[in-house]
Amino acid sequence: MKSLKKYILLLLSCAALTVSADDFGGNISVELSKKLSKKVDISLEEEVRLTQNMSHFDRSATTLGADFKLLKKYLKAGVAYSALVYNETNYFLLDHRAIASLTGTAYAGNFEFSLRARYQATFLDESYGNSHKVNPKQIVRGKAEIEYDVAKIKLNPYISAEAYYEIAKQDCNRFKYSVGAKKKINKHNSVSVGFQLDDKLKSNNYYVLVGYGYKF
Numbered sequence: 001m002k003s004l005k006k007y008i009l010l011l012l013s014c015a016a017l018t019v020s021a022d023d024f025g026g027n028i029s030v031e032l033s034k035k036l037s038k039k040v041d042i043s044l045e046e047e048v049r050l051t052q053n054m055s056h057f058d059r060s061a062t063t064l065g066a067d068f069k070l071l072k073k074y075l076k077a078g079v080a081y082s083a084l085v086y087n088e089t090n091y092f093l094l095d096h097r098a099i100a101s102l103t104g105t106a107y108a109g110n111f112e113f114s115l116r117a118r119y120q121a122t123f124l125d126e127s128y129g130n131s132h133k134v135n136p137k138q139i140v141r142g143k144a145e146i147e148y149d150v151a152k153i154k155l156n157p158y159i160s161a162e163a164y165y166e167i168a169k170q171d172c173n174r175f176k177y178s179v180g181a182k183k184k185i186n187k188h189n190s191v192s193v194g195f196q197l198d199d200k201l202k203s204n205n206y207y208v209l210v211g212y213g214y215k216f
Helices: 002-020
Strands: 023-035 040-051 056-071 075-087 092-108 111-123 137-148 155-166 171-184 189-199 204-215
Antiparallel strands (some): 040 056, 111 137, 189 204
């Protein structure tokens, strides 16, 4: 119970930090997933990002993906495709993204430690006179996460950090830090909530993270 109280205080501290952010927004997501076999899972996720103090629709991402267990619960690979819709001033842009990832996981008591390497290639929309020196935009992302299982109440608090390396610029120019919790309601339904600092070096943006998952 003491650890849970400390976790709640940490969440409140993150909320207080939003007053100094360059922008404050939210990421709202719904994910449907199904286990096809012991080694293959598929998922469909819809995510909406709000900015300007939650008043502006900034982007939506529709992602279809598959995960493949390579070494029981310790190593898995994933592939995915995302359709990204950006809300510009007078029009919408549609980008396409291909994703490949590899995730390793280790366990110690109620703790779960994971490291994920992800490669993504985003094919940028050049409509409306837009042009890009590099297309597709290629990024390698490395993410570390620690999760704790509070079995009695089916709650999983977590913290994570993620770095972005842009291949064309040969530069690590973006970092994301997140804290939150996942709550399993039953074998089909789960919810999550958290806070995220999106550090683009020149600006700091904070987001509230809200998610819902359904497993078939």
